[in-house]
Amino acid sequence: MDHQSSTGLQHFKNLVGIKFQLYNSLFTSLPFHRIEKTGILLSLLQNNCEEGYRKKQSPVEIIDEFFNKQTIYKQPQERLDLLFRFIQYIERQVVLFDALEDASFKEINDMGGVGTLKHLESEVLQNNKEEELSAKLKNFAVRLVLTAHPTQFYPGSVLGIINDLSKALMTNNAAQINMYLQQLGKTPFFKKQKPTPYDEALNLVWYLENIFYAATGRIMSFITSQFPNAIDPNHPIITMGFWPGGDRDGNPFVTAVTTLKVADALRGSIIKSYYLEIRRIKRRLTFVGVDTILADLETEMYNNIFIPGQRTAINKMQILSELHKIKEILIYKHNGLFLYLIDNFINKVNVFGLHFASLDVRQESSVHNTVLEAIAKKSGYLPTDYATRSDEEKINMLINIDVCLKDENFDDPLVADTIATIKSIRIIQDFNGEAGCNRYIISQCSSALNVLEVYGLFLLCGWKKDALSVDIVPLFETVEDLRNAPDVMKLLYSNSVYAAHLAGRKKNQTIMLGFSDGTKDGGYLMANWGIYKAKENLSSVSKANKIEVLFFDGRGGPPSRGGGKTHKFYASMGKNISNKEIQLTVQGQTVSSSFGTVESAQFNIEQLLHAGITNELFNNRHVLLEDAEENLLQQLAEVSFEKYSSLKNDPCFTDYLSQVSPLKFYSETNIGSRPAKRPGGSKLSLKDLRAIPYVGAWSQLKQNVTGYFGVGTSLKELDQQGKFEALKVLYNKSLFFKTLLDNCEMSMKKSFFPLTEYLSTDAKYSEIWNIIYDEFNLTREYILKISGKKEMMSDYPVDLLSISMRERIVLPLLTIQQFAIMNIREIDDNLINSPLKETYEKLIMRSSFGIINAGRNSA
Template identity: 65%
Template sequence: MDHTSSQSLQQFRNLVGIRFQLYNSLFTSLPFHKIEKTGILLSLLSSNCEDGYKKNQSPIQIIEEFFSKQTAYVNEQEKLDLLFRFVQYAERQVVLFDALEDSAFREVHDMNGVGTLKHLESEIIRTEKQDELAKKLEDFTVRLVLTAHPTQFYPGPVLGIIHDLSKALADNNATLVNTLQQQLGRTPFLKKEKPTPYDEAVSLIWYMENVFYPAAGRIIAALKGSFPHAVGTENPVFQMGFWPGGDRDGNPFVNTETTLRVADSLRGSILKCYYLDVRKLRRRLTFQGIEPLLIGLEKKLYDNLFIPGYRSHLSKEDIVETLEQVRKIIIHEHNGLFQHLVESLLNKVHIFGVHFASLDIRQESGVHTHLFETMAESNYIVPADYPRWPEEKKISFLSTITETADPSLFKDDVERDTLECVAAIKTIQQYNGADGCNRYIISQCNSAANAMEVFALFLLAGWKKDEMNIDIVPLFETIEDLKHAAAVMEKLYRDPAYREHLERRKNFQTIMVGFSDGTKDGGYLMANWSIYKAKEELTRISREYGVDVIFFDGRGGPPSRGGGKTHRFYASMGRNISNKEIQLTIQGQTVSSNFGTIDAAEFNIGQLLNAGISNDLFVSRNTILSDKETELLQQLAEAGFDSYKQLKNHPYLTDYLVHASPLRFYNQTNIGSRPAKRGKSSGISLKDLRAIPFAGSWSQLKQNVTGFYGVGSALQKLEKDGRLDELKKLYKESLFFKTLLDNCEMAMMKSFFPLTSYLSRHKQFGEIWQMIYHEFELTRQYLFKLSGHTELMQDYPIDQLSIQMRERIVMPLVTIQQYALTRIREMEEQLVTSPLRPVYEKLVMRCSFGIINAGRNSA
């Protein structure tokens, strides 16, 4: 470990580890029933868990032994009451730990170290690459797209308390910390009703206003400060995207009214930010000739915000024009005094416009196909035999539609909304600008016709071809779809109507690739490699047709869903993969863990900017995988896929998850508006199950299958083929391969098999448990062979310690959850009807909150 890492680790121990122990004692003053006793007993339960798992006891044995030895409780209801108090107590411990990590961020992370924006600036100056930077920044952007996927359990009020608590901890204000913890004690963590898509949007807009708005201003100011001529106004270096209210895929609760309401809220929120900044400017810019300009701008903003029903066409250009006039007067008449304040606001206006974040529309391809088939049934605009046409004929027809469809003629709500939504995009653009809503993402896109059906939707909604300022974005996720993605895009590039559309969009084509369903479908190695290969092929075919392809990565929180050390993946891409922009989804607990504070957001956005810019400016991007390395990774992926398929195709896999994990209770947690599975069937099938509850269930089981399964088997197979030395060399020389395995280690670090070892003896599910455990041990063995390490995550000591501490906090919760699940199964197997069953089910769900929140750094 180098000196800097050692210093940071010591800072983490002092500022997070030791302070957690100190401030945890303040919990005894929280307004909980029998709080002192609860704290002492929870500590005893935690010790019992550690000792019990060492003795190979099951969760039910550990809990029963705890009650018999440490308490006098005999009544089952009394026992349950205590377990609920434990959950409540542990939830607050997790919040305290979150806040401590947030408050210590700047001291623990090297804000100027390798991989940061500051380091990039120094490297550009050292190598005199200012001109290359200016060229790169003509069209390079990092776009973060906030999604509402349900992997974050904190309700809005709790997030606000964490924010305030972090500040109080950073200021060492023990009195305020104590007060905020008392507030936390009285603030419910459980949502009685599911949030609506609009509720989800409001929660994320809080981050937009309080984190991304100031962080973006800092980042652009830093870049312009060092390279004033490199950062222009035409291309914002940083952008935000937004899915809540626009993402319809599998969410029946999103409709056109929601979309328009969310777009209006985004506009209102950014205008509020500008309004507050203009008021601050007026306190400093009290100079002659400036005050009338600022008063006029303030009034326009005020009228749009606070006069009911009033909404003028205040545009980004209007605001920029006024601020530019102010800036010129300051420069020419007032010696540039406070010029930096005006430029700071101008930077933000150029980034956020009057839309704040671009609202993406997303829908599953089958919905569009069904709409056209419905129209064909009644021979309405679409010919009756359309469903039977070959794809080429469909594509040709879809681009020639001239009639406008009447949405009111459609009885089905989803079909009607599909047409109304496309028409509503015009309304959004009218008030929020063209950037307010200009992308339509097609989930499960597996043909060129799927994309052309969306093109035709806009024609049906009254859009003219020459005014269609919309990016049609295919989303490829499954292993098969990724394999055929290049062929699908080539067919689109060859179509004259689509080529004309691309020319109007300056020959840029955005393509989304998704990690979550890919991992669920093909396992960890095959999913990641399939995405890499698909990007290579899509880059090649796009360049062949003169198209600049932009990749939009659908990444989740945990490594199994594309998370982990994300910036390192972007830094590892070679020139054979397009690097026009970095676009990725930020979802669930990743929002609060990586972008929960201004410091964290500035640091992590800076790392992404560094990765994207460095890849073009410095030699690392000249290095691409050799043919031999490509063949080696292909063999690894195939071997990993073969291993994963054996587990995936096991006849009892879904039953195992339903039996052992809280999967069946996901829909009852009220953490997100989206159902846990696609389709309307009553049962649970692996095909319909969404990737989030699939990965989340493994996470709560502490088995994290989607983050490592197949890796050990693949490495073992290649060793048997005599290729271990090649793998070691690849691990040392390929950042892509090392990052892949580093993230795998993160998933494994959060696994704990003693929790479920009792299932190893289960008549039906013992075989599955043994398969998973064997693969875990095999993977760990081979990772150590490659790295030479003796511990998981040895290269990341701070993350390693953070996970260890969080896992210790959460140990009683996973034990209680397994205890409750066992009790429920016993009632089902014995056909017992008990009034306490709903209580046990609620206990399972309550434990989920703390377990998932505690895993914020990898899920």
């Protein structure tokens, strides 16, 4: 263990581990019914769980033994009432643990160490790379796109308490800590109604105002002060994206009205942030000539946000012009006093403009075909036989549209809203600037036609070919679509009309690649390898067509959805993969866990910046992998894919997920506005099922199939072919391969098979359970063998301890949830009409909150 890891581990033990034990005692004073007794009984249940699983007892046996030996409760209803009180108690323990981790972030992590901008500065200066850095920063950027994907179970009120509690914990203010814990005791975690897309947007706007605004300002100020000529004001190196209110893929609750409302909220939010910044600056800049400019700006901001109907035509350039006037006055008349305040403000305006975060619109590809067929039925826009034409004929029609839709009425609300949405983008650009909304993402994109359907719709909605200020972004997700993506883009690049559109977009083409659905479709290794190969081939095709491709990664929190040690993947990319920008989604618990405080947001943004910049400046390898190494990974991916496919095609697979996991209760948790599955039949279909409930179900089973399944089999297969030594060399040489296995370890460390070991002898599911368990053991064996470690994650001691403590906290919750699932199975299998079934269902759903939150992601 290196010095930094050792120091971080000791800080974690002192500032999180010990403090958790100390402050946990305050829970006895929380305003719960018989809370003291609940706390004592919970500790007994904790011991019962640990002992019971060692004795290979089932969750039902553990819970029944607990009640019979440790309590006087005999009636089922009073037993269930106590289990609900345990859930409430544990949920709040998890909040305390989260707050302690947030409060100690600066002490546990070296804010000036490897991967930070301070470290980058020393690397650049030592190697005389100042000119190369300036050249890189002229077109490099990190874009973080906040999404409302439902992996976060905390309501906004609880997130606020975590934030306040963290601050109190930093100063060990016992009175405030006790007060916030009492507030927590009275604050409900369960949402009786689903949030609207606008509610989701407002929750994330809080992070923009309170976290990203400050963290981005700090980073920009550091770079501009250390490397004054490196930043182009017209090219911010950090930008924010936003999906709530724009992402309508399978979400019937997002409409054009919602999109406009969210865009207006983003505009109002950044103006409010500027208004507050001006008020702070005014306390220092009290000089003649400066005070009047600030006063006028303050009035302008005030009118835009506090006076109804007073939205003025203020714009980014106008604000910057006034701030530069102030800057000149400070330099020439006031010896540069407090100049840093204005520089910091200018940096923020350059980044956030009047949009704060760019609102992306996303829709599923089949919708656009439906809309175009509906339009074709109206005379004068498209041939009436449009639906029967070939793809080539359709493309030719779409790129040659020269008519504009009039005020047509469409019976299908989806058709009408899609058209209204495309028209609303122009309205947003008029008020928020072009950056306010300038990307249209096509999910489940599988052809060039899918892209040009959207292009044609923009033309029909009144946009001109030479003034189409929107990037059309294909999203490739499945294994097959990733393989076909280069051919799709080659066809698009060769189309003269689309090529002209790209010329007007600075010859940049953004392509989104989805990890979540890729993993659901192809398993862990194939998804990651498929995306790597797609990036490599798409980079080659784009370069050949003189197009700069920008990759946008749809990453979730857990490794199985592209998360984990994300920055290490970007640091590992070779020069054969386009690295002009790093763009990725930030969703669910990743928002609060990695960007929940200004310090953690600054640290993690710097890690991404450092990865992208050093990959260019200090990576001398032209390609990441040699041919022989690629062949090894290709073989691993293919064997892994075959193994995963055999599991997915097992006739019991969907029933297993549905009956022994909490999958079917996801939609009832009310954590997100989106349905748990895309529109389809009533029967559970993996194609329609969204990746988040799919991954989350495996997570709560503590089997985490999507994070490792197939890896062990593939490593064993190559070992039997005599290629194990080559794999060890690859592991020690390739950061890409090592990070793949490191993230695998994280998924496995969050697995706990004793929880479901009762299924090993189940009449229906024993075979599938044993297949999964055997693969888990095989993967662990080979990862330890190839890495030379004695314990998984031993090279990440802080993460290892955090996971271990969190898993121990939620062990009773896992047991309660499986206890309820087992009882429901018995009721259903034996056709029992039980009045307790509904209560068991609520137990399953309520247990999900603490289990998911404790992992701070879904795996």
